[in-house]
Amino acid sequence: MTGRLQKSYQPVTRSRAKRAASVLVTVPPKSPVEQKPDNGFVPALVSNSQVSNPSLGSAHKLSFVALFLFTLILYVRPSDLWPSPLANSIALVVALVMIGLYVPTQLLLEGTLTARPREVNLVLLFGLTGLFSIPLALSPLIAWNEFTDAFIRGIVIFTVMVNAVRTENRLKALLFLAIASGVWLSGQVMNDYRLGLTTVESYRAGGRGNGMFGNTNDMALHMVTILPIAISFLFGSRGVIRKILFGTFAATMVAAIVLSYSRGAFVGMIVLLIFMALKLARQHRVAIALAVVGLGAATVLLAPDNYGGRLLSIFIPSLDPGGSADARRGELFRSLYLAIRHPLLGVGMGNYQPFMSNRGQVTHNAYTQVAVEMGMTALVCYTLFIVTPLRKLGQIARETFETRGNSRYYYLSVGLQASLLGFMVSSFFLSVAYFWYPYYLVGYAVCLRRLYEAETGKDVVIDRRRDRKLKAIPAAPSITNAGAVTR
Numbered sequence: 001m002t003g004r005l006q007k008s009y010q011p012v013t014r015s016r017a018k019r020a021a022s023v024l025v026t027v028p029p030k031s032p033v034e035q036k037p038d039n040g041f042v043p044a045l046v047s048n049s050q051v052s053n054p055s056l057g058s059a060h061k062l063s064f065v066a067l068f069l070f071t072l073i074l075y076v077r078p079s080d081l082w083p084s085p086l087a088n089s090i091a092l093v094v095a096l097v098m099i100g101l102y103v104p105t106q107l108l109l110e111g112t113l114t115a116r117p118r119e120v121n122l123v124l125l126f127g128l129t130g131l132f133s134i135p136l137a138l139s140p141l142i143a144w145n146e147f148t149d150a151f152i153r154g155i156v157i158f159t160v161m162v163n164a165v166r167t168e169n170r171l172k173a174l175l176f177l178a179i180a181s182g183v184w185l186s187g188q189v190m191n192d193y194r195l196g197l198t199t200v201e202s203y204r205a206g207g208r209g210n211g212m213f214g215n216t217n218d219m220a221l222h223m224v225t226i227l228p229i230a231i232s233f234l235f236g237s238r239g240v241i242r243k244i245l246f247g248t249f250a251a252t253m254v255a256a257i258v259l260s261y262s263r264g265a266f267v268g269m270i271v272l273l274i275f276m277a278l279k280l281a282r283q284h285r286v287a288i289a290l291a292v293v294g295l296g297a298a299t300v301l302l303a304p305d306n307y308g309g310r311l312l313s314i315f316i317p318s319l320d321p322g323g324s325a326d327a328r329r330g331e332l333f334r335s336l337y338l339a340i341r342h343p344l345l346g347v348g349m350g351n352y353q354p355f356m357s358n359r360g361q362v363t364h365n366a367y368t369q370v371a372v373e374m375g376m377t378a379l380v381c382y383t384l385f386i387v388t389p390l391r392k393l394g395q396i397a398r399e400t401f402e403t404r405g406n407s408r409y410y411y412l413s414v415g416l417q418a419s420l421l422g423f424m425v426s427s428f429f430l431s432v433a434y435f436w437y438p439y440y441l442v443g444y445a446v447c448l449r450r451l452y453e454a455e456t457g458k459d460v461v462i463d464r465r466r467d468r469k470l471k472a473i474p475a476a477p478s479i480t481n482a483g484a485v486t487r
Contacts, residue, residue: 060105060164066098067160068173074436075181077211095153102160114159118388119446123439126381127155130349133374137348138355146350146434150212154439161443162450168408171447175229175412178440182226183249185219186256193259193304203306204261212436220265221430223253224422225441228272232415235280236408261307263314263325264429272422279397279414328364328429335363339371339379346375349434366427369434386420386438389445392460393417396452409452416445 073094079087106113114120130147137143165171185208192198192205200206200216213219227250234246257265274293313319317326338347338356347355352372353362363369371379396413404410419441427433453459 059109059166060102063098063102063105063160063164064166064170066094066101067157067164068177070094070098070157071174071177071440074212075177075184077208077213080208080210095156098160099156102164106163110163114163115450117162117446117450119385119442120159120162122381122385122388123155123158123442126378126385127152129345129378129381130374133345133348133378136345138351139348142350142354143348149434150436151349151434154434154436157436158439158443161440162446165443165447166451168451171444171451175233175444178226179230179233179246179249182223182230182253185213186223186252189219189256189259190252203304205259216260217262217264217430218432218435220257220260220262221268221423221426221432221437223257223260224265224268224272224426225419225437227253227257227269228276228415228418228422229412231276231418232411236411258307259304261310262426263311264426266311267314267429268422268426271425272418275421276414276418279417280411327359327361330358331361331363332365332368334358335365335368335372339368339376342372343376346371346373346378349373362431364429364431366431366433369431382433382438385442386424389442389449390417390420390424392449393420393445395460396449399456399458409448412448413452416441416448420445 070091073091078090081087103113130151134140134143134147161174165174188208189205197206198204204216207214207216207219213222230246230250230253234243234250237243237246254269257269270293309319313325317329319325334357335352338352350373352369353360356372357363363372367379367383370382393413393416396409397417400407400410400413423437423441427437432438449460
């Protein structure tokens with residue numbers, strides 16, 4: 001029974017003011033339960049039925065299966081492969097089944113619809129701001145359609161992920177699926193370029209289908225966010241074959257990012273590679289940073305024709321023959337101006353392009369997209385939603401650095417940091433705040449942190465009293481051995 005219980009982390013709930021003292025069940029009896037420090041959290045109550053119930057180890061198992069299947073459908077897009085009414089609705093059906101499985105299970109386990117780490121509170125506030133902005137939008141119908149599309153679905157998926165991914169194996173399953181999608185997309189991009197099927201602007205490989213990879217830049221962004229995860233598994237794996245495999249995956253994604261000709265993706269890739277190099281080779285940081293910069297320069301020189309000129313068009317718009325760089329710069333300043341003019345709730349989700357754009361285009365910047373369409377409050381929530389896990393992953397990396405050779409957390413925490421950093425940089429060139437990318441990335445980060453906290457008995461929190469740095473606060477001894485995770 002105990003072995004089965006070890007597969008789930010101990011749920012944590014927010015303490016209530018003047019909450020009556022409760023008796024906690026202690027397993028084994030010789031491990032006394034002590035009250036946690038008054039940091040706003042207390043261990044969730046565990047009843048005798050829960051302790052004696054071996055199914056606790058498989059809590060949210062069906063919810064996770066549905067989550068995994070939904071993610072697979074999101075990546076593969078069966079409706080693009082076999083157009084039909086059934087294929088078009090399969091993602092919605094799976095999502096409804098997932099919610100139907102998740103809600104009663106979560107209420108039974110923890111008595112609340114979701115755990116409440118800071119990221120969950122921020123994303124709920126973000127979603128609430130979007131909902132409030134609908135009645136005041138220039139076109140409430142457009143705002144409502146934008147809200148009910150990928151935006152609210154991303155928030156729901158993030159919430160389910162935070163609560164259902166309770167073991168290391170489940171987290172790895174989602175990460176391996178993401179890597180597989182990145183490799184599959186990379187292989188198709190390279191094959192299209194080999195065959196001369198450069199359908200975008202006559203020299204760029206096109207996207208895939210009509211979903212999240214339908215746009216070339218969005219597809220390249222996905223590969224940017226998955227590349228660091230593949231690199232983290234490369235360094236974290238011990239077998240030679242595994243290292244070669246993940247190294248090949250990473251190299252394939254780098255090549256595809258270059259062939260996509262996405263300027264934002266290339267900048268994000270260089271930033272994340274420098275970050276990972278500095279983290280993974282601390283004794284030779286300068287040399288490693290110079291090597292990555294040299295690699296970037298060599299990539300530009302050896303890349304296909306006009307690649308260097310396209311990258312330079314970020315700073316010199318006249319070098320872009322299509323004029324897209326100059327148009328994006330104009331939309332950036334336009335969206336900044338309108339964000340200042342409409343600071344409270346913006347002009348409405350999805351309302352910038354049809355009503356406020358200079359050329360009928362999106363803002364091409366996730367931050368100004370949120371600011372101009374949802375207001376400054378939403379921008380603060382969105383930014384903190386991404387930055388908060390970034391900082392806490394840094395604390396995990398610092399705590400596990402000395403034991404990184406035996407730790408399952410160091411390399412993955414660095415990789416997820418790099419993924420978030422790459423997204424933050426690349427999304428400065430893309431309007432992707434409402435799409436799936438940030439919700440999955442932050443979800444991975446929160447799940448990893450909860451697994452780490454459960455295994456080590458530490459809560460990774462932000463200490464604002466001393467230079468606003470992160471530190472680990474020891475938690476109370478576990479009332480069961482449920483804190484351990486599967487290896």
